[in-house]
Amino acid sequence: MTDGFRFRQFSVRHDRCAMKVGTDGVLLGAWAPGGRSILDIGTGTGLIALMMAQRFPEAHVTGIDIDGDAALQARENAADSPFGPRIEVAHSSLAGFVAAASPPLSFDSIVCNPPFFLHSLKNPDARRSVARHADSLPFADLFRGVAALLAPSGVFSAIVPAEVFEAFTAEASITGLFVSRLTRVRTTPRKPPKRSLVAFSRLRPDTLVEEECVMSRADGIRSEWYRGLTAEFYL
Numbered sequence: 001m002t003d004g005f006r007f008r009q010f011s012v013r014h015d016r017c018a019m020k021v022g023t024d025g026v027l028l029g030a031w032a033p034g035g036r037s038i039l040d041i042g043t044g045t046g047l048i049a050l051m052m053a054q055r056f057p058e059a060h061v062t063g064i065d066i067d068g069d070a071a072l073q074a075r076e077n078a079a080d081s082p083f084g085p086r087i088e089v090a091h092s093s094l095a096g097f098v099a100a101a102s103p104p105l106s107f108d109s110i111v112c113n114p115p116f117f118l119h120s121l122k123n124p125d126a127r128r129s130v131a132r133h134a135d136s137l138p139f140a141d142l143f144r145g146v147a148a149l150l151a152p153s154g155v156f157s158a159i160v161p162a163e164v165f166e167a168f169t170a171e172a173s174i175t176g177l178f179v180s181r182l183t184r185v186r187t188t189p190r191k192p193p194k195r196s197l198v199a200f201s202r203l204r205p206d207t208l209v210e211e212e213c214v215m216s217r218a219d220g221i222r223s224e225w226y227r228g229l230t231a232e233f234y235l
Contacts, residue, residue, distance in 0.1 A: 004045075007233045009054055010081035014045045016069045021047055023215075024159050024195065025113050030229045031183065031197050032157035034059055035108020039149060041094055042066070042137065046074030046087070048111055051233060053083035062107075063089045064097050066137075094137065094145040106151040112158045114142055139171040146200075147175040155180065156200045165196045172200050181209040188216050 004013035005021045014020045025044070029051030036059055040049040043063030053061045061083075065071040071091035078087035090097065115137050146156045156177065160168045162184070169179055177200040184193035193212060213225045 006235060007050075008235060009233075010050050010077070010083070012045050012047050012050065012077050013073060016073045017045045018067060018070065019044045021045055026051070026230060026233065027185065027195065027197060028111060028113050028157065028159040030055075030233065031159075032111045033109055033155050033199065035151075035154065036060065037107045037151075038062070038109045038111065039064070039105075039107040041110065041112040041142070041145070042114065043074045043089060044070050044113075046077040046089065048113065049074065049087055049089070050078065050081055050083060052109070052111065053078075053081075053086055054232065059086065059109075061087045063087065064092045064094065065089070066091075066093045095141065098145050098148045101149070105149055106154070107149050108151050108154045110146055110150055110154065110156045112142065112146075112156075114139070114158055114160065139168055140174070143171045143175040143177065147177065150177075150202065152202060154201070157198070158200075159195055159197050162193050162196055165198070169198065177202060178204045179208060180205045182211075184210075184212045186212065186214045189214050189218055 003015040004011060012021050025047045029048040032052065034052055034056035038052050038056065038059050038061045040052065040061065040063040043049050043065045046063055049061045049063040053059060063074050065074065068091045071089050075089040078084050078089060150156055172179070179198055180201040181199040183197040185195040185197060186193050214223045215226045217223055
């Protein structure tokens, strides 16, 4: 595909999306725990929603996005996949989705690859800026929405750059969510961790499950960890 990516069980077009298919989304979609009801906040192309639907065959997956073109393309990508009947996509902000939920919704698993830039210059492309800058969905607003929608035993999973990890987890604690699992990701063995895959629960865990992994070996070949994590998806 010249305007998207082909995976083992589905394809993702992204020509109308501000944020294209990327490694962060693949990492989160392959790593996050699931359940029977899953919410993907800021679904974009629908990549993570599709990955979760593939991994959890009994799940119903809902994706939401504030960008109308992205929501439409995610809906089309889902409809073209084997998982279409189990994926619903709504054009909505998180706050709007929470407000419209009647009776209140509850999700076993919530996933988000959030906008994360805090103090950088904005992209002149307004849609791309909304997708990447945290002022379009401040961490505090994200966690308030998650707290309103997460089931009592549910898990919220996200991927964030290492430099915003402390600010991100600080907002989680304010809403009563605790880090239960953490994977710090290096791109190569010699580089410091660049991304953090992090899961939150309402109950403080007795033990934090923590690891540090590398995506590529020194010779540029995908690491055994990364190949194992994504084996169900890459051709």
